Amino acid sequence: xxxxxxxxxxxxxxxxxxxxxxxxxxxxxxxxxxxxxxxxxxxxxxxxxxxxxxxxxxxxxxxxxxxxxxxxxxxxxxxxxxxxxxxxxxxxxxxxxxxxxxxxxxxxxxxxxxxxxxxxxxxxxxxxxxxxxxxxxxxxxxxxxxxxxxxxxxxxxxxxxxxxxxxxxxxxxxxxxxxxxxxxxxxxxxxxxxxxxxxxxxxxxxxxxxxxxxxxxxxxxxxxxxxxxxxxxxxxxxxxxxxxxxxxxxxxxxxxxxxxxxxxxxxxxxxxxxxxxxxxxxxxxxxxxxxxxxxxxxxxxxxxxxxxxxxxxxxxxxxxxxxxxxxxxxxxxxxxxxxxxxxxxxxxxxxxxxxxxxxxxxxxxxxxxxxxxxxxxxxxxxxxxxxxxxxxxxxxxxx
Numbered sequence: 558x559x560x561x562x563x564x565x566x567x568x569x570x571x572x573x574x575x576x577x578x579x580x581x582x583x584x585x586x587x588x589x590x591x592x593x594x595x596x597x598x599x600x601x602x603x604x605x606x607x608x609x610x611x612x613x614x615x616x617x618x619x620x621x622x623x624x625x626x627x628x629x630x631x632x633x634x635x636x637x638x639x640x641x642x643x644x645x646x647x648x649x650x651x652x653x654x655x656x657x658x659x660x661x662x663x664x665x666x667x668x669x670x671x672x673x674x675x676x677x678x679x680x681x682x683x684x685x686x687x688x689x690x691x692x693x694x695x696x697x698x699x700x701x702x703x704x705x706x707x708x709x710x711x712x713x714x715x716x717x718x719x720x721x722x723x724x725x726x727x728x729x730x731x732x733x734x735x736x737x738x739x740x741x742x743x744x745x746x747x748x749x750x751x752x753x754x755x756x757x758x759x760x761x762x763x764x765x766x767x768x769x770x771x772x773x774x775x776x777x778x779x780x781x782x783x784x785x786x787x788x789x790x791x792x793x794x795x796x797x798x799x800x801x802x803x804x805x806x807x808x809x810x811x812x813x814x815x816x817x818x819x820x821x822x823x824x825x826x827x828x829x830x831x832x833x834x835x836x837x838x839x840x841x842x843x844x845x846x847x848x849x850x851x852x853x854x855x856x857x858x859x860x861x862x863x864x865x866x867x868x869x870x871x872x873x874x875x876x877x878x879x880x881x882x883x884x885x886x887x888x889x890x891x892x893x894x895x896x897x898x899x900x901x902x903x904x905x906x907x908x909x910x911x912x913x914x915x916x917x918x919x920x921x922x923x924x925x926x927x928x929x930x931x932x933x934x935x936x937x938x939x940x941x942x943x944x945x946x947x948x949x950x951x952x953x954x955x956x
Contacts, residue, residue: 585631586622586885588875589650591661591671596638597768597794600823601663601864606634607857608865609660612872612903622876624883630876637662643670651678657885658875662686663864664792665706665740672699681891683875685840685867687816688739692919698891700914702867702874703840704923706740709816710747710790712925713838716939717786717813718755720836720927724949732761732784734775734791734799735815741790744815748788760784769795776802779810790815797827804831811950812836813927821862825933832930834948839928841866842937844945846906860934861906869903874912877901898922 590609592602613632621627633654635646643662650656651674658681662668665688675682676696684691684699687706691699704712714731721728731752735745741764752759760782763775776799779787787810789799796818803812814837818824825832841863843850853861861869878893879885895918900911909922927939929948936945947954 585629586625586879587631587633587654587656588872589647589654589656589659589661590632590634591637591643591646591650591659591667592634592663593638593667594634594636598638598664598792600793600821602636604821604862604865605661605663605868607853608861608867608869608903609872611853611856612869615902616873616876622880624880625885632660632872637667637671640664640666640670643667644674647671647674647678647680651675651680656680657879657887658682658890660684660868660871660875664738665691665743666738669739672696675699678887679891680887681875681878681894683871683894685864685871686740687744689743690739692917696918698887698918700894700918701920702871702912702923704920704925706743707747707750709838709840709925710744710749711751712747713744713788713813713815713927714748714751714755714757716838716925716927717788717811717836718757720939720947720949720954721786723947724952724954726785726949728757728785730758730760730782730784732779732782732787732810733759733763734761734772734779734787734789735764736767736769736791736795737764738767740817741815744790745788748790748815761787765795767792767795769798772798772802775799776806776808779803780806780808784810786811786813788813788815789819791818793818793821793823793827796824800828800831800835804828809950814838816840816863820928820935821864822859825930833932834951835930836938837928838925839863839935839937840923840925841907842926842928842935843906844935844937845908846903849903849906866903866906870899870907870912873902873904874899 594602621629665686668686689705735741819837882889882893898913908924928935
C-alpha cells in the first residue's frame with residue numbers, strides 16, 4: 558500500500574515537472590507592497606497606491622502573466638509608516654501571504670529596514686527610495702529605480718547653477734536645509750560636495766529632526782545669510798513649513814527643493830500662490846507622458862506625482878521579470894530583474910523611458926531633471942521642454 562502511494566506520488570511529481578500546463582497554471586501571483594498609508598507620509602503612500610492600481614489594471618487587463626498561463630497579479634498592501642514596522646511587514650508578506658516580490662517603500666529609512674529582511678529571505682524588492690546605502694551594502698535582491706540621493710543632490714546644485722546663468726545671475730552663496738534622515742543626509746551631501754567643487758560658499762548648512770514643528774530658527778538664519786539660493790531637502794510637512802515661513806518673513810530667495818515633499822500635488826494645495834516659482838529636482842515628471850497623465854487625472858482628479866509614476870513602472874518591471882523568468886521562484890525573478898531593460902507602459906514617463914540596473918541593483922537609466930511650480934502645475938524646466946519657460950525671481954526667462 559505504501560509503495561503504491563509512493564509510486565503514485567512520483568508519477569504526479571514527474572508529470573508536473575514535465576507538463577508546462579500543469580507546472581505553470583496558476584490563478585494569481587501575489588506581489589507585496591510596503592508603503593506608508595498612515596502617519597506623516599501617508600499622502601505619498603496614497604499616491605503610490607493610485608499609480609500601482611492603474612498599472613495593475615493594465616497588467617491584468619492585458620491578460621496577466623503570459624508565461625504562467627495568464628495568471629493574474631494581486632497586490633497585497635502592508636501599511637508601514639515607520640522603519641520599526643518594516644521587518645515584520647515583509648516577513649508577514651513573504652511567509653504568510655506568499656508574495657514573490659516586494660514593491661516599496663517611499664521613505665529611505667523604511668526601505669533600508671525592509672530590504673534587510675528581503676535580502677535574508679531571498680526575495681527581490683524594487684524601490685524608488687533615494688538613499689545611497691540602499692544599493693551600497695552588497696545586497697543582491699534590492700533594485701533602486703531612482704538615482705541615488707547624492708547623485709540627485711549634485712544634479713540639484715549643478716542644474717540650479719545653470720538656470721541661474723540662463724537668468725544672468727552668478728551664484729556664489731547658497732544655503733542647505735536638510736532633514737537628518739538617510740535621505741536628507743545623503744542628498745545634502747551631494748549638494749554640499751558639488752558646491753565645494755564649484756567654489757560656491759555654503760553660508761547655511763543646517764540639519765533638523767524629522768517631524769519638526771517650528772522652522773523659524775532655520776529661516777532666521779537663512780534671512781541673515783545673504784544666500785542667493787536655498788536648497789531644502791524635506792518631506793511634505795517640512796516643505797510646507799519652510800516655504801510658508803519664508804513667505805511670512807518675505808524672503809524671496811529662490812528655492813530649489815530636493816524632490817520629496819516639493820513635487821506632489823499636496824504641496825501646491827497647501828501653499829497656493831506661495832508655491833509659484835518653487836524649483837525642485839525630480840526623478841520623473843508627468844509632462845513627459847501626456848496620455849498617462851491624462852488617464853491618471855481622469856481617474857483621480859489630479860496629476861500623477863513622481864512616486865505614482867515610478868512605482869507604477871516598478872510594478873510593471875517586476876511583472877515583466879516574472880514573465881521572463883517563467884516562474885514564481887523569487888531567485889529566478891531576481892535574476893530576470895538584474896538583466897532586464899524595461900521600456901514599456903509607465904516607464905515611458907521616466908526621463909529615459911526605461912528601467913535597468915547595474916550589478917549592485919542601482920539604476921543605469923535614472924537621470925535627474927528640474928521641475929518648477931507654475932500655475933498650480935509642475936513643468937519640466939531642465940532640460941527645457943517645448944513651451945516651458947523658467948520663472949526666476951518672478952520673471953519669465955527664455956533660454
